[in-house]
Amino acid sequence: MGGLIFRRLMTAIPTLLVIILASFFLMRLAPGGPFDGERPLDPATQAALQQAYGLDRPLWEQAWLYISRLVQGDFGPSLVYRDFTVSELIAQGLPISLTLGGLAILLALLIGVTAGLFAAVRAGKATDKTIMMLATVATALPTFVTGPALALFFGLWLGLLPVSGTGEGGAWLIMPVVALALPVSGAIAKLTRAGLASVLKQDHIRSARARGLSETKIMLKHGLRTAMVPVASYLGPAAAGLLTGAVVVETVFGLPGLGRYFVQGALNRDYPLVLGVVTLYAALIILFNLFADLIYGWLDPRMRDG
Amino acid sequence: MLKTHLALFLVLVTVALALVLPFLLPWSYDQIDWNAVRAPAFSGSHLFGTDEIGRDRLARLAAGTRITLMVAIAAALVSLIVGIAWGATAGWIGGRVDEVMMRIVDGLYALPFMFIVILLMVVFGRSILLVFVGIGLVEWLTMARVVRGQVMALKQRPFILAAEAAGTPSITIMLRHILPNIAGVALAYLMLTVPQVVMVESFLSFLGLGVQEPLTSLGILVKEGADDMDMTPLGLALPGGLLVMILVCLTIEGERLRDRFS
Numbered sequence: 001m002g003g004l005i006f007r008r009l010m011t012a013i014p015t016l017l018v019i020i021l022a023s024f025f026l027m028r029l030a031p032g033g034p035f036d037g038e039r040p041l042d043p044a045t046q047a048a049l050q051q052a053y054g055l056d057r058p059l060w061e062q063a064w065l066y067i068s069r070l071v072q073g074d075f076g077p078s079l080v081y082r083d084f085t086v087s088e089l090i091a092q093g094l095p096i097s098l099t100l101g102g103l104a105i106l107l108a109l110l111i112g113v114t115a116g117l118f119a120a121v122r123a124g125k126a127t128d129k130t131i132m133m134l135a136t137v138a139t140a141l142p143t144f145v146t147g148p149a150l151a152l153f154f155g156l157w158l159g160l161l162p163v164s165g166t167g168e169g170g171a172w173l174i175m176p177v178v179a180l181a182l183p184v185s186g187a188i189a190k191l192t193r194a195g196l197a198s199v200l201k202q203d204h205i206r207s208a209r210a211r212g213l214s215e216t217k218i219m220l221k222h223g224l225r226t227a228m229v230p231v232a233s234y235l236g237p238a239a240a241g242l243l244t245g246a247v248v249v250e251t252v253f254g255l256p257g258l259g260r261y262f263v264q265g266a267l268n269r270d271y272p273l274v275l276g277v278v279t280l281y282a283a284l285i286i287l288f289n290l291f292a293d294l295i296y297g298w299l300d301p302r303m304r305d306g
Numbered sequence: 307m308l309k310t311h312l313a314l315f316l317v318l319v320t321v322a323l324a325l326v327l328p329f330l331l332p333w334s335y336d337q338i339d340w341n342a343v344r345a346p347a348f349s350g351s352h353l354f355g356t357d358e359i360g361r362d363r364l365a366r367l368a369a370g371t372r373i374t375l376m377v378a379i380a381a382a383l384v385s386l387i388v389g390i391a392w393g394a395t396a397g398w399i400g401g402r403v404d405e406v407m408m409r410i411v412d413g414l415y416a417l418p419f420m421f422i423v424i425l426l427m428v429v430f431g432r433s434i435l436l437v438f439v440g441i442g443l444v445e446w447l448t449m450a451r452v453v454r455g456q457v458m459a460l461k462q463r464p465f466i467l468a469a470e471a472a473g474t475p476s477i478t479i480m481l482r483h484i485l486p487n488i489a490g491v492a493l494a495y496l497m498l499t500v501p502q503v504v505m506v507e508s509f510l511s512f513l514g515l516g517v518q519e520p521l522t523s524l525g526i527l528v529k530e531g532a533d534d535m536d537m538t539p540l541g542l543a544l545p546g547g548l549l550v551m552i553l554v555c556l557t558i559e560g561e562r563l564r565d566r567f568s
Binding site (some may be wrong): 011013021022026027029043120136137139140141142144148149152153155156189236237240243244247248251252262263266267277278281 | 413415419420421422424425428429430445480501508509512513515516525528529531532535536539541542549550553554557558561
């Protein structure tokens with residue numbers, strides 16, 4: 001277990017480095033700069049700003065400086081949100097994005113595993129087919145369609161939920177989380193159903209039946225755990241999907257999360273902000289994949305050394 | 307026949323309509339009817355009404371579907387070519403090379419790829435060509451994994467061993483014996499890649515990073531509809547519904563093909 005974590009962290013560092021450098025040079029290839037406002041600045045001011053932020057130095061030196069500061073936890077200043085450092089913006093946005101993503105994955109697991117279980121118990125019957133059909137539809141629901149549709153229905157027409165911003169209480173979370181969770185829950189339901197179907201044919205289930213255990217107990221205790229293995233391996237890609245989905249959801253519902261900063265930053269050429277967010281996203285995804293691997297090993301001990 | 311392949315049928319009808327409608331409709335997708343701004347559905351020559359600046363909804367839907375599907379097919383083909391080339395090479399050579407190549411795929415899987423694509427769009431302008439090259443380059447990973455698995459399995463089969471023993475060059479074996487045998491599975495995954503690409507393209511267009519005006523795509527139409535939904539829900543419901551329908555139908559058909567071949 002410790003070995004796995006160590007090996008993963010060792011590959012994570014070069015991966016992160018590659019991502020940071022790739023994004024760094026990509027950003028710099030882009031035409032335009034962070035100081036091209038609506039009014040062109042006079043050349044002297046432009047040069048002074050470039051110098052103040054170190055943008056006049058050779059690219060490699062800038063990249064080196066960026067990384068050496070990053071190691072010390074300094075993401076640098078934001079070039080567009082002038083009075084903020086990138087760390088401050090991230091500190092504002094990250095909790096919102098993490099809350100959205102975390103709640104969405106919990107909700108998706110809850111809906112998906114329950115639906116998958118029901119479908120597997122009623123395998124081949126109408127319930128099974130209906131649930132699987134719904135799951136297919138759910139996986140095909142893009143957040144940028146469900147988000148506005150939910151906002152229109154529950155926000156504008158029924159007036160039940162806030163359409164934009166983070167108001168008092170947790171009501172503002174409901175629609176964004178549901179929009180994010182739906183496609184993931186569909187995928188989880190399918191995986192659970194398929195996992196259970198193959199597990200239930202195995203010998204240990206048959207012997208559990210022969211011992212006269214109740215069907216519920218067999219399902220929950222013997223079937224579900226093994227059936228969760230494919231679900232666990234899906235959690236990594238799911239996390240990446242949720243982070244991208246969060247970009248849309250934050251835009252649709254006007255939430256000041258990381259995704260909004262990313263899109264705004266990319267459009268405004270706010271180099272440090274974009275780099276900071278990409279780095280953080282990459283780190284989060286790598287971390288989540290590791291976490292998924294650990295769950296994987298716990299569910300299926302044969303996988304522990306692999 | 308119709309009932310079991312309802313999904314495929316719906317997609318084909320949609321494609322046919324998207325291709326034919328521009329010749330039948332009196333309005334083009336970027337033409338403004340000054341006399342009928344925000345016209346409701348079924349008014350005059352506008353079956354679904356017009357949008358907030360007086361463009362015919364149905365014509366825009368047809369144009370958007372055309373672009374979305376075109377981008378999707380092109381990008382899926384890019385992913386097919388890259389995926390087959392990568393996966394087949396890794397599977398055929400095997401050993402160290404295979405290990406390294408598949409490690410790279412694993413590593414790329416773990417990347418926040420959408421964000422790299424967004425960066426690409428921002429950096430190199432938002433040309434439609436780049437949209438599908440960018441998406442295609444993201445979506446080849448699954449294809450590479452599947453193809454590699456297939457090639458590894460085929461490699462052990464007697465007819466391949468026989469071909470090798472007869473001194474057939476690797477490239478001929480690949481083209482004559484391996485590729486035809488993985489075509490079915492590749493087709494199934496190609497079919498499953500198309501909805502993925504549709505999703506990514508619409509996502510980018512929704513954020514204003516994909517296809518640019520005056521061209522339109524389903525993602526742009528959803529965005530326009532969402533911005534104007536308090537006035538006319540139809541603007542969101544039509545492209546949103548159509549997009550979901552296309553995604554659902556393609557997924558159903560793709561999964562059916564995949565289950566048949568694996």
